Amino acid sequence: MCNILRVRWTIIPRTPPEPRIACSRCGGVRPFRSSGKIRLNANGRTLDAWLIYRCTACGNTWNRPIFERRNIRDLDGAALEALQSNDPDRVRGWAFDLDVLRRKAQSVDERADVDVRKEVLSECDAWTSLEIGLAVPFATSLRLDRLLARELGIARSDLQNAREGMRIRTEPHHPGILRKRIKDGTRVRIDLAVDAESRLRWRAAATGLTDHDNPRAAEIG
Numbered sequence: 001m002c003n004i005l006r007v008r009w010t011i012i013p014r015t016p017p018e019p020r021i022a023c024s025r026c027g028g029v030r031p032f033r034s035s036g037k038i039r040l041n042a043n044g045r046t047l048d049a050w051l052i053y054r055c056t057a058c059g060n061t062w063n064r065p066i067f068e069r070r071n072i073r074d075l076d077g078a079a080l081e082a083l084q085s086n087d088p089d090r091v092r093g094w095a096f097d098l099d100v101l102r103r104k105a106q107s108v109d110e111r112a113d114v115d116v117r118k119e120v121l122s123e124c125d126a127w128t129s130l131e132i133g134l135a136v137p138f139a140t141s142l143r144l145d146r147l148l149a150r151e152l153g154i155a156r157s158d159l160q161n162a163r164e165g166m167r168i169r170t171e172p173h174h175p176g177i178l179r180k181r182i183k184d185g186t187r188v189r190i191d192l193a194v195d196a197e198s199r200l201r202w203r204a205a206a207t208g209l210t211d212h213d214n215p216r217a218a219e220i221g
């Protein structure tokens with residue numbers, strides 16, 4: 001019997017991480033911000049590509065290598081076009097590549113500001129469990145408990161203690177996962193002992209939909 005409301009939350013961070021680097025102009029270790037612009041340099045048959053960052057204090061630039069000395073023939077047309085046009089999706093991928101930034105910088109400042117896109121995967125009338133699947137395409141420092149508390153409108157302490165007839169399981173399951181940064185593919189299952197009215201409230205929070213007459217099962221994937 002169907003008793004689960006399944007939703008997917010796609011988490012899109014608003015601000016890319018900012019590496020802290022010694023600025024050669026203003027003379028301190030400063031956060032540098034991605035300009036969203038790519039710089040290319042052709043040398044014979046090879047190409048260098050950098051993502052340009054700017055010092056948040058003085059505007060000095062830092063060229064972060066994307067690749068260096070790459071043979072132009074090894075690049076397909078689409079990749080070259082993306083580099084030449086500062087393709088926002090590609091730039092985003094590089095700007096959020098935390099592993100690379102951590103290797104290049106003394107430290108990396110991260111923000112936890114995100115947009116959450118909510119989709120209903122499947123739904124039935126008398127559901128008693130809410131299953132949230134997280135899609136996290138870009139690194140964010142946002143903690144799982146903060147995300148759930150904010151989006152579901154409940155206190156973090158209630159999540160930790162699973163109060164008021166609420167039972168929470170996560171996959172993967174490990175102690176402290178609620179306090180860790182959110183990861184792609186995590187699933188959160190919340191069992192609720194709820195009446196019809198509070199079910200509507202939970203549904204609105206989980207799906208972003210307020211109209212109960214919306215098509216119930218948008219079968220996706």
Ligand SMILES: [Zn+2]
Pocket residue numbers: 023024025026027030055056057058059060
């Ligand atoms: Zn500076």
